[in-house]
Amino acid sequence: MRLQSGSNPEEIAEMKEFADWILDVGNGNVGGPNDGEAEISIPDELLIKQGDDPIKSIVDSTYPNLIANLYEHTYFQERAIFAPTHEHVDSINDRLLQVVPGDEVTYLSCDSVDACDISVTTDHGMQSPEFLNSLKFSGIPNHKLVLKVGVPIMLLRNIDQPNGLCNGTRLTVIKLEKSLITARVITGTNIGFETLIPRMQLSPTDKSLPFKITRKQFPVSMCFAMTINKSQGQSLSHVDLFLPRPVFTHGQLYVAISRVKSKKGLKVLICDKDMNVSSTTTNVVYKEVLQKL
Structure with missing residues (x-):
């Protein structure tokens, strides 16, 4: 429901495909049916692949031309960075505070x-x-x-x-x-x-x-960045998801990727334990929870 409709058949088809992928993540069906924790691949076009300085990469993707747009309220209104923990959120916020x-x-x-x-x-x-x-x-x-x-x-x-x-x-x-x-x-x-x-x-x-x-x-x-849990209820045009560690609760990945209004507005930066860029991450879905709804 959050996703914007396309203006031509090609955009409508792309939007439907993206919506189906989001629902499959939420239902634990990406990479085949799974229950609990499962390793899944993120589509290549959604990935940020520059990882020498992960925080700089995610900041540059989310907030281009930050200083020029600092006092334009719509600039912050439509974009944010999500991360699983307060530790990583604070690291991003502190980095951006130094830039302002x-x-x-x-x-x-x-x-x-x-x-x-x-x-x-x-x-x-x-x-x-x-x-x-x-x-x-x-x-x-x-x-x-x-x-x-x-x-x-x-x-x-x-x-x-x-x-x-x-x-x-x-x-x-x-x-x-x-x-x-x-x-x-x-x-x-x-x-x-x-x-x-x-x-x-x-x-x-x-x-x-x-x-x-x-x-x-x-x-x-x-709130240049916020935790995934705190992002619930937000609707944004540009969401960058920073995963220096995997999500750890049921439905957390679904919450993060479903805040965005279009496929082109979502970017994901995944790092492994050595802070090397990766294309796979953990999705946590317990089917028993869904069966009780």
């Missing part, structure tokens, strides 16, 4: 522990500011947030749903102040809307810690 002109602004969170949740047996070293600052959680901004004017960001919380400011909304930074970030919406129903984003108190749902942590930080992350 202007001064960096660093925001440090204020982390605290709810006194009511601290057990008498809790190691007090786990309550130290250094330890709390080092923690990273899914859906929670890191202790250290570094931004520049012009970079794209993503909201990590619903802050104003009537105006389209929801978890997953992407914006570009207009102004960085001590207690506020001014940004312009580039996705959703209110494209062009300017908003002020304050710091918020955020608590992770992670149950692995013996206490509740509260982090006061801006509820945003930089």
Whole structure:
């Protein structure tokens, strides 16, 4: 449904073939029926084959002429890089942040522990500011947030749903102040809307810690690149998928390749464990999950 229709019989046939391939990936039928983890080949025309510097290759493919288009909101609106883990997403975002002109602004969170949740047996070293600052959680901004004017960001919380400011909304930074970030919406129903984003108190749902942590930080992350899981709900004209390691959960590869609106808008860079370019990757599909739908 996300794919754009073609304007002539040849384009329509190509689009149908691409749509069928995406569905076969999602159903675990590429390379023959499989259940669980299976090694599959990615079509040659979708591959990025320059791998001496994988991050540079994926950045050049996704964001050509970045500086010239930095303040053109439609430029970031229609393109993004996906990767399986936060580690690889952060590497790409940090590389692109260095390319963007202007001064960096660093925001440090204020982390605290709810006194009511601290057990008498809790190691007090786990309550130290250094330890709390080092923690990273899914859906929670890191202790250290570094931004520049012009970079794209993503909201990590619903802050104003009537105006389209929801978890997953992407914006570009207009102004960085001590207690506020001014940004312009580039996705959703209110494209062009300017908003002020304050710091918020955020608590992770992670149950692995013996206490509740509260982090006061801006509820945003930089999003030149984003995790595959975070890409759900996005519709983009240009998607570059960076796979320095295989996907690791059911349907993850399908989610990544189905965000794009056309075949020509999808590029995939696969690296093996030695960071050499490859044409095969792992697809994870458990048929039992599909049978329960």
